[in-house]
Amino acid sequence: MGIELVPPTERVCERCGRRDEWDNETENWVIVGKSGSATCIHEWDINGTHDPINETA
Numbered sequence: 001m002g003i004e005l006v007p008p009t010e011r012v013c014e015r016c017g018r019r020d021e022w023d024n025e026t027e028n029w030v031i032v033g034k035s036g037s038a039t040c041i042h043e044w045d046i047n048g049t050h051d052p053i054n055e056t057a
């Protein structure tokens with residue numbers, strides 16, 4: 001039994017609320033809903049690289 005990697009098909013920025021969906025045809029993220037802040041350093045909720053320093057924020 002191996003580890004099944006399921007690529008995320010949706011991501012939401014925890015900072016500005018921007019929501020993206022993965023487009024398989026263009027293989028790119030496309031913005032759905034609100035576009036969020038242009039100056040935001042997006043913090044996507046899907047990856048495992050969440051900065052532990054911000055955990056207590």
Ligand SMILES: [Zn+2]
Nearest residue numbers: 013016040042
């Ligand atoms: Zn953002």
